[in-house]
Amino acid sequence: MLEPLFISKTRNNPEVNLDxxxxxxxxxxxxxLEDPNKFYMMIYEWLDEYIKNPNPETEFYFDLEYFxxxxxxxxxxxxxxxxNIQKTKNRITIIWLYEEGDEMSEERGEEIKIISKxxxxxxxxxxxxxxx
Amino acid sequence: xxxxxxxxxxxxxxxxxxSFTYRGSFNNSVLAxxxxxxxxxxxxxxxxxxNKLSFLMIExxxxxxxxxxxxxxxxxxxxxxxxxxxxxxxxxxxxxxxxLIDNDKIDVVRSKLEKVNTLGKRELNKFYREIxxxxxxxxxxxxxxxxxxxxxxxxxxxxxxxxxxxxxKSMFFMQIQLTNPNYESxxxxxxxxxxxKIQKLVGKESILMMHKGSFSQDAVGPVLKMVxxxxxxxxxRIQKKVxxxxxxxxxxxxxxxxxxxxxxxGIFLIGVKGGRFNIGTGNYIENKKxxxxxxxxxxxxxLSREELNVLYRKYLREGRDTETNSAGLGLIDLARETDKKxxxxxxxxxxxxxxxSLTIKF
Numbered sequence: 334m335l336e337p338l339f340i341s342k343t344r345n346n347p348e349v350n351l352d353x354x355x356x357x358x359x360x361x362x363x364x365x366l367e368d369p370n371k372f373y374m375m376i377y378e379w380l381d382e383y384i385k386n387p388n389p390e391t392e393f394y395f396d397l398e399y400f401x402x403x404x405x406x407x408x409x410x411x412x413x414x415x416x417n418i419q420k421t422k423n424r425i426t427i428i429w430l431y432e433e434g435d436e437m438s439e440e441r442g443e444e445i446k447i448i449s450k451x452x453x454x455x456x457x458x459x460x461x462x463x464x465x
Numbered sequence: 466x467x468x469x470x471x472x473x474x475x476x477x478x479x480x481x482x483x484s485f486t487y488r489g490s491f492n493n494s495v496l497a498x499x500x501x502x503x504x505x506x507x508x509x510x511x512x513x514x515x516n517k518l519s520f521l522m523i524e525x526x527x528x529x530x531x532x533x534x535x536x537x538x539x540x541x542x543x544x545x546x547x548x549x550x551x552x553x554x555x556x557x558x559x560x561x562x563x564x565l566i567d568n569d570k571i572d573v574v575r576s577k578l579e580k581v582n583t584l585g586k587r588e589l590n591k592f593y594r595e596i597x598x599x600x601x602x603x604x605x606x607x608x609x610x611x612x613x614x615x616x617x618x619x620x621x622x623x624x625x626x627x628x629x630x631x632x633x634k635s636m637f638f639m640q641i642q643l644t645n646p647n648y649e650s651x652x653x654x655x656x657x658x659x660x661x662k663i664q665k666l667v668g669k670e671s672i673l674m675m676h677k678g679s680f681s682q683d684a685v686g687p688v689l690k691m692v693x694x695x696x697x698x699x700x701x702r703i704q705k706k707v708x709x710x711x712x713x714x715x716x717x718x719x720x721x722x723x724x725x726x727x728x729x730x731g732i733f734l735i736g737v738k739g740g741r742f743n744i745g746t747g748n749y750i751e752n753k754k755x756x757x758x759x760x761x762x763x764x765x766x767x768l769s770r771e772e773l774n775v776l777y778r779k780y781l782r783e784g785r786d787t788e789t790n791s792a793g794l795g796l797i798d799l800a801r802e803t804d805k806k807x808x809x810x811x812x813x814x815x816x817x818x819x820x821x822s823l824t825i826k827f
Contacts, residue, residue: 402793409782
């Protein structure tokens with residue numbers, strides 16, 4: 334059984350919550366790590382296990398208020414890894430969340446949607462007036 | 466702000482191991498970040514000064530806040546905006562404040578300062594107790610207790626000056642000097658005139674914030690928070706953009722700068738003029754790396770936004786072959802988010818390294 338992976342968020346890294354049993358997959362917060370490889374390697378390794386025997390329906394949530402360019406490449410690597418699920422009979426959808434009015438996060442999501450080969454849904458949520 | 470401005474400021478602050486200049490809105494959360502920034506980046510050998518320094522920074526900063534035109538959120542500083550600076554040169558930390566004062570209040574402030582500057586240790590303590598028991602407080606709170614505390618904590622004088630602006634107002638400058646007693650102090654104290662010169666220049670260049678020091682990931686957080694606090698009323702899109710540029714550009718300094726004695730020394734400036742943001746950085750770079758960096762900058766400057774998007778997406782998906790001389794994701798991303806070209810300059814220092822400055826406008 335694949336144990337859930339939970340990483341708390343800090344000033345520099347997002348919160349990670351990956352739980353096969355609950356069928357819940359989410360990365361949220363900001364990612365401004367200067368050297369993000371080590372951090373994303375933990376997620377990559379977990380997903381690498383997961384794709385060997387994925388749930389029939391996976392909804393993977395990204396709720397990133399901000400990420401720097403070195404994190405962008407790491408996030409993309411995760412998405413490319415998830416493309417493997419689509420090659421099986423199982424389904425996967427990426428749900429990219431962004432706050433209402435946050436054009437930058439929306440554009441970043443649209444861009445990744447263009448270059449990924451997955452079902453990709455952009456979903457806006459209302460602004461809660463808290464600073465970003 | 467041009468690349469020359471950056472080099473000029475860097476030269477002006479040559480002796481500063483660490484310095485932070487600020488002219489934005491003065492609230493407690495900015496203060497907390499400013500003290501964090503200084504505490505995180507000060508040299509270990511001065512660590513015993515940490516608490517005293519924080520105390521003095523808070524006193525000085527709140528002094529500005531107390532008299533500031535309250536509630537006005539400063540987005541674009543003017544030449545006479547409130548000014549706050551902390552710098553470390555050798556064994557001494559300097560905290561400089563400058564704010565507008567009514568001309569008719571100058572005499573009162575001057576006489577208070579002249580008095581505390583002439584008193585000895587015991588007289589000061591006596592004077593302190595006198596004021597404490599005498600309940601006469603000014604409306605803005607404070608009867609010179611702050612000044613007495615500053616003198617007691619630093620065991621030194623408080624240089625000050627008033628520079629007339631017009632018939633009604635003057636700029637009130639004050640400098641607190643805290644020296645590490647473990648040091649044989651060999652260097653001369655930096656006169657207040659130097660801070661006055663810097664205040665004038667940052668005013669002329671419409672600079673909101675300037676930070677010189679050794680850059681690491683630790684500096685990014687506080688700087689971002691301070692910028693966020695000054696952009697409250699702005700559109701989320703602009704906030705995010707500023708945020709984005711700052712992260713990329715600061716991490717660029719900490720990654721690629723040439724370390725001298727282990728310190729990745731650099732300077733970082735944010736200016737706002739005519740509603741447009743200017744972000745500038747400067748750092749040392751090895752001469753042998755210049756050609757490659759120049760090519761990358763020329764490359765992104767020569768591409769259209771559409772071409773930059775194509776290149777960015779290609780590298781995002783496939784990764785970049787590090788053998789190529791092409792610009793990386795960070796630089797491509799900076800270039801495609803600005804409306805104008807990235808300006809840059811290399812000033813050769815010696816046959817080993819140069820000073821590299823860069824500005825973006827948007």
